[in-house]
Amino acid sequence: MLTPFDIWSTVIRAPFSGDVTQEITPSFLSPEIKGSPAIEERVVREVASYGTQLGKVLEALQALSAATDTPLPEIDALVEQVEAVKADATEALRAEAEAALKRLKAVDEDGWREVKGG
Incomplete structure (x- = not known):
């Protein structure tokens, strides 16, 4: 059963009801x-x-x-923290890509071979 909220929920967003992102550009x-x-x-x-x-x-x-x-310990610590975030993000991206390839192989093995390069 649909409620009025179901219909309007895609149009009207309450605070903190969806993705919370901030553009910094x-x-x-x-x-x-x-x-x-x-x-x-x-x-x-x-x-x-x-x-x-x-x-x-x-x-x-x-x-x-x-x-x-x-010595600039604050700068060194900042660089280490940035590198740790980059490594974590790279790991997550790699895991995402591996999962996507696994899904592709399950539904389209020819496409999977093409993407894999062989």
Whole structure:
């Protein structure tokens, strides 16, 4: 039996009723962006994500730390935490891909062979 809520639940979302995500890329008219939003958007779209840009800054700080024999434990800890998250995400992605390949093989073995490369 359908209720009115069932019909409207795909249109109206109550707070915390669905996926909770936050986009961190700048939007063109965002008040948080200083300078030129158009330039910021192009840099992120065409050159490098914020993560890549920050990664380069962290690499440079670690290189300077090593070259000047100046310890930067907070930077080192941050880099380790980022690497741990990347490793965890890579592991999860690999498991997802393996599961998808297993499902593909079950329904389309020829397609599975094609995707596997042989």
